[in-house]
Amino acid sequence: MSFEELMKMAKRRGFFWPSFETYGGLAGFYDYGPLGRALKKKIEDLWRSCFIREGAIEIETPTINPEEVFHASGHLREFKDLMVRCSACGESLKADQIEDATCPVCGGSLEKEGEKFNLMFKTQIGAREGGREGYMRPETAQGIFINFPNLYRINREKLPMTVIQLGKGYRNEISPRQGMIRLREFTMAEAEIFLDPEDEDYHEIEEKMELKLLRRGGDAVEVKLKSSPEMAGGMMMAHHLQLAQKFLTELGIPESVIRFREHEEEELAHYASCCWDCEVYTEKYGWVEVAGIADRGTYDLEAHIKESGVDFTALRKFGEVRKVKRRAVLANTELIARDFQAVNGIKKALGEMDADLLKSVKDRGGKVKIEVDGKGFEIGPRYFDVLDIEDEASTERFVPKVVEPSYGIDRILLMVLAHSYSKEGDRWVLKLPPKIAPVTLAIFPLIKRDGLDTEGKRVYEEMSAKLSSLGLICKYDESGSIGKRYARADEVGTPYCVTIDHQTLEDGTVTVRDRDSTTQTRVKEENLCDRILERSW
RNA sequence: GCGGCCGUAGUCUAGUCUGGUUACGACCCAGCCCUCCCAAGGCUGAAGCCCGGGUUCAAAUCCCGGCGGCCGCACCA
Numbered sequence: 260m261s262f263e264e265l266m267k268m269a270k271r272r273g274f275f276w277p278s279f280e281t282y283g284g285l286a287g288f289y290d291y292g293p294l295g296r297a298l299k300k301k302i303e304d305l306w307r308s309c310f311i312r313e314g315a316i317e318i319e320t321p322t323i324n325p326e327e328v329f330h331a332s333g334h335l336r337e338f339k340d341l342m343v344r345c346s347a348c349g350e351s352l353k354a355d356q357i358e359d360a361t362c363p364v365c366g367g368s369l370e371k372e373g374e375k376f377n378l379m380f381k382t383q384i385g386a387r388e389g390g391r392e393g394y395m396r397p398e399t400a401q402g403i404f405i406n407f408p409n410l411y412r413i414n415r416e417k418l419p420m421t422v423i424q425l426g427k428g429y430r431n432e433i434s435p436r437q438g439m440i441r442l443r444e445f446t447m448a449e450a451e452i453f454l455d456p457e458d459e460d461y462h463e464i465e466e467k468m469e470l471k472l473l474r475r476g477g478d479a480v481e482v483k484l485k486s487s488p489e490m491a492g493g494m495m496m497a498h499h500l501q502l503a504q505k506f507l508t509e510l511g512i513p514e515s516v517i518r519f520r521e522h523e524e525e526e527l528a529h530y531a532s533c534c535w536d537c538e539v540y541t542e543k544y545g546w547v548e549v550a551g552i553a554d555r556g557t558y559d560l561e562a563h564i565k566e567s568g569v570d571f572t573a574l575r576k577f578g579e580v581r582k583v584k585r586r587a588v589l590a591n592t593e594l595i596a597r598d599f600q601a602v603n604g605i606k607k608a609l610g611e612m613d614a615d616l617l618k619s620v621k622d623r624g625g626k627v628k629i630e631v632d633g634k635g636f637e638i639g640p641r642y643f644d645v646l647d648i649e650d651e652a653s654t655e656r657f658v659p660k661v662v663e664p665s666y667g668i669d670r671i672l673l674m675v676l677a678h679s680y681s682k683e684g685d686r687w688v689l690k691l692p693p694k695i696a697p698v699t700l701a702i703f704p705l706i707k708r709d710g711l712d713t714e715g716k717r718v719y720e721e722m723s724a725k726l727s728s729l730g731l732i733c734k735y736d737e738s739g740s741i742g743k744r745y746a747r748a749d750e751v752g753t754p755y756c757v758t759i760d761h762q763t764l765e766d767g768t769v770t771v772r773d774r775d776s777t778t779q780t781r782v783k784e785e786n787l788c789d790r791i792l793e794r795s796w
Numbered sequence: 797g798c799g800g801c802c803g804u805a806g807u808c809u810a811g812u813c814u815g816g817u818u819a820c821g822a823c824c825c826a827g828c829c830c831u832c833c834c835a836a837g838g839c840u841g842a843a844g845c846c847c848g849g850g851u852u853c854a855a856a857u858c859c860c861g862g863c864g865g866c867c868g869c870a871c872c873a
Contacts, residue, residue, distance in 0.1 A: 337873050742834035
């Protein structure tokens with residue numbers, strides 16, 4: 260099996276093909292045909308059920324976001340780098356690292372015009388005058404983060420809280436390559452797990468499951484995470500590494516081609532403190548990232564607090580009354596009133612200042628400069644006190660940390676095809692797990708006469724009515740020879756072919772052919788539906 | 797974005813160097829015939845020179861430009 264053959268099959272049979280071929284083609288965009296669309300939907304459904312199963316809630320937010328969102332998230336700043344190329348050695352350099360117009364690598368001269376590497380698609384929202392700038396989202400995650408207060412309330416203020424979103428993401432890649440591997444518009448499936456950093460032991464780690472971990476700068480090792488979840492970055496990270504492997508193997512990707520690779524320090528995204536890529540191996544592309552499980556810490560929620568001023572905290576309940584130490588600034592209002600008058604302004608300003616800082620100022624006998632209504636004041640140590648107070652409290656507010664598994668659905672679909680497509684002698688067989696096969700059932704008359712064709716169409720209509728209500732696709736085919744029809748069905752991974760033969764007319768039984776073994780069993784027509792659904796639903 | 801190679805039906809491909817009949821063949825696809833279980837066979841049919849300009853009596857073929865693709869470099873937050 261080569262990737263070229265796979266891509267040809269995908270186009271010929273209707274899984275996917277490059278977009279806009281009518282107008283000369285455009286790299287980084289792919290269309291899904293009927294089979295691809297059906298397969299993709301089933302992969303998405305399976306992913307969704309993997310998370311819903313453990314209590315996740317799903318939302319949908321816009322793909323276009325106003326500028327503020329990405330200003331807060333740091334995406335805007337990250338993309339403002341100017342890249343400049345050296346015309347002598349070809350080295351690409353970030354413009355802010357260059358002091359004069361010479362190349363720090365070879366001393367050659369640099370091109371005058373730098374290029375902006377902004378990987379977000381920019382767009383205008385509303386009328387040109389008074390409109391706002393917007394961007395196509397490069398990840399679905401921000402739509403979840405900015406909704407945290409709503410979601411936390413809707414989730415009855417319980418953590419951990421897992422929020423998922425499936426949808427399109429956009430990255431204006433400089434030069435997309437490798438067909439479907441790097442797209443400019445693609446489908447992501449992301450989960451944000453909000454949790455209390457002081458209480459991470461939510462999940463049982465599966466003892467038996469073995470993962471291949473490639474740690475920073477090290478060799479890959481097979482480990483059972485039960486004994487050392489800290490290897491993966493904590494219980495929640497370990498759990499999601501396992502979940503990723505379970506999901507991929509359920510799609511038919513063998514365990515032997517799945518591994519997890521820890522990001523090197525310099526490889527980490529600006530928001531992540533730790534990240535494991537889940538990679539799948541293929542001959543053609545080597546190890547390809549299909550999912551990333553990142554520890555985003557409190558980065559995003561803190562960023563949105565700072566940008567918006569909105570409260571993105573959660574409430575931690577101690578379950579008992581605790582003594583909580585707190586440092587408070589107490590203004591000496593009598594003295595302030597006597598010497599400065601502007602009591603309320605100064606008191607307010609003192610209250611907003613950092614208590615620890617004021618403490619150290621007071622301890623050294625220094626002065627604090629304060630401006631109130633344009634007038635400056637120098638406040639000496641005797642005008643305020645810094646007190647350590649012990650309160651009693653049964654709750655406190657905190658910013659939750661976030662663990663983020665993020666899956667690339669298009670890449671996963673490609674990997675699923677690559678690892679299920681095989682040649683058996685002369686026949687191409689797509690050995691998809693029955694529950695994700697785009698076409699579940701094909702119905703053939705053995706030959707096109709003797710009433711077998713009309714009987715076949717009748718069976719087809721009945722089965723199609725039943726299966727389509729479950730979202731499953733059923734096909735009827737009477738063209739060519741029976742062998743050719745089996746071959747056509749095998750090529751697109753149809754797990755079951757039902758043939759109507761002369762015996763059907765006598766006793767109401769049909770044959771069910773299994774794709775992988777090609778063996779046939781005879782079943783009564785009334786049992787056919789149950790038989791098909793056993794493994795396909 | 798830079799460099800190299802490339803662009804003929806849905807797919808693979810002959811033809812391009814050396815301009816000249818109706819652009820070769822295969823697969824796939826559709827219709828009909830045949831066919832009692834794994835791409836049998838027959839007949840018929842649909843479908844193509846990436847786009848634009850130039851040279852020429854004449855361009856798939858030669859020249860220029862554009863677009864797109866593949867590979868390498870860079871990029872991949």
